[in-house]
Amino acid sequence: MRNHTLLRLALMAVALSSCSGVKTRSDYTEGTDFSIYKTYAWLPQHPTPDISEIVIRRIQSAVDGELAKDGLELVPAADADLMVTQKSGVQEKVQVNDPYYSYDAYDVYEQGTLVIDLVDAKDKKLVWRGTGEMRIAEDVAMEEREERIQKVVSAVLGKYPPH
DSSP states (O other): OHHHHHHHHHHHHHHHHHHHSOEEEEEEOTTOOGGGOOEEEEOOOOOOSSSOHHHHHHHHHHHHHHHHHTTOEEOOGGGOSEEEEEEEEEEEEEEEOOTTTOSSSEEEEEEEEEEEEEEETTTOOEEEEEEEEEEEOSSOOHHHHHHHHHHHHHHHHTTOSOO
C-alpha cells in the first residue's frame, strides 16, 4: 500500500510541474545546414479574434531578442536568409482531476499555443518549426503577460538550431 501511495504522489508531482511549464516540440528538415542562416525578416502577421496586434508585437519582440542571441540579424525581406512567421491561438481545455486529490472533478482552462516557423527565403521551404503550449492565467498584469510570452518564446527557440 505504501508503494501505491508513493507512486500516486510522484505522478501528482509530475502532473503539477507540467502544468506550470511550457510544453515544447520542434521539427526540422534533415540535412539543413543551419549555419548558413545569418539574417531573417518577418512575414506579414495578421491579428485573429484570439490574438490581438499587441500580442503579436510582443511575440515578435521576444522572437527578435532570442534570434539575436543566436547571432541572427533582422534585415529587410529582400536581404533575408530566413523568413519568420508565428501563429498563435487559444483553446479551451478540460483537465479531469483525480477525486482522491481534488474536490473538483474537472478543471476548465485556456491553453495558448505558439508556433514559430523558419522558412528558407530562397527556396520558400519550411526548414524549422517550433511549438510551445502553456496554460493561460486569467487577469494577470501586463508585465506578467510579457514575461509569459518571453518564457514560451525562449523555450521554443531554445530548440533552435537543432543539434
